Amino acid sequence: GENVEQHPSTLSVQEGDSAVIKCTYSDSASNYFPWYKQELxxxxxxxxxxxxxxxxxxxxxxxxxxxxxxxxxxxxxTETQPEDSAVYFCAASKAGGTSYGKLTFGQGTxxxxxP
Amino acid sequence: xxxxxxxPKFHILKIGQSMTxxxxxxxxxxxxxxxxxxPGMGLKLIYYSVGAGITDKGEVxxxxxxxxxxxxxxPLRLELAAPSQTSVYFCASSYRALDEQYFGPGTRLxxx
Numbered sequence: 001g002e003n004v005e006q007h008p009s010t011l012s013v014q015e016g017d018s019a020v021i022k023c024t025y026s027d028s029a030s031n032y033f034p035w036y037k038q039e040l041x042x043x044x045x046x047x048x049x050x051x052x053x054x055x056x057x058x059x060x061x062x063x064x065x066x067x068x069x070x071x072x073x074x075x076x077x078t079e080t081q082p083e084d085s086a087v088y089f090c091a092a093s094k095a096g097g098t099s100y101g102k103l104t105f106g107q108g109t110x111x112x113x114x115p
Numbered sequence: 116x117x118x119x120x121x122x123p124k125f126h127i128l129k130i131g132q133s134m135t136x137x138x139x140x141x142x143x144x145x146x147x148x149x150x151x152x153x154p155g156m157g158l159k160l161i162y163y164s165v166g167a168g169i170t171d172k173g174e175v176x177x178x179x180x181x182x183x184x185x186x187x188x189x190p191l192r193l194e195l196a197a198p199s200q201t202s203v204y205f206c207a208s209s210y211r212a213l214d215e216q217y218f219g220p221g222t223r224l225x226x227x
Binding site for chain 1 (some may be wrong): 146156165173209211212221
């Protein structure tokens, strides 16, 4: 089955700096890569996703890049703010066969943004 | 729309007891999922359903059972609870396979 590795496990930055979180996946058939943000004690919420037919996607201060050849994808947050502090999870999935959109999650990155 | 709702929010279960975690969504989503999240870890898929009457195992199904008799409801049954089932359980739903999954607020379960 799919295996997703996420690094780093913790990331501490100063407000205004950029933050980058990287994930690698094992199944070359995976074609959907979402990122979820989970604030302390809350439910995970989707912040951005990318599909295999694009290499980069941006939404304001957040961007995701995908390298299918190397089987890795990254989350980039620019101009970080204290409210960006949370746990971030990457995930991978594929359509077709018996996958039915099952997500395999990475282990998570605790991002702390210091004012 | 309430989205995805789960009950109970918290529960303490004794070893060997059984219980059902409830999950309901009002978005007419076809796909529903159950995940568990252990402390400091990511989410692991327990069971999922692609529509009423259709369910299948995820990554960690042992000790759990599910049913899906309606589009809205997807209960998770724990039989003969064990301490290893202490976790936070999230239910999620999506309209299609590779759409955003909407999560419920979670159930924090302690087995002792």
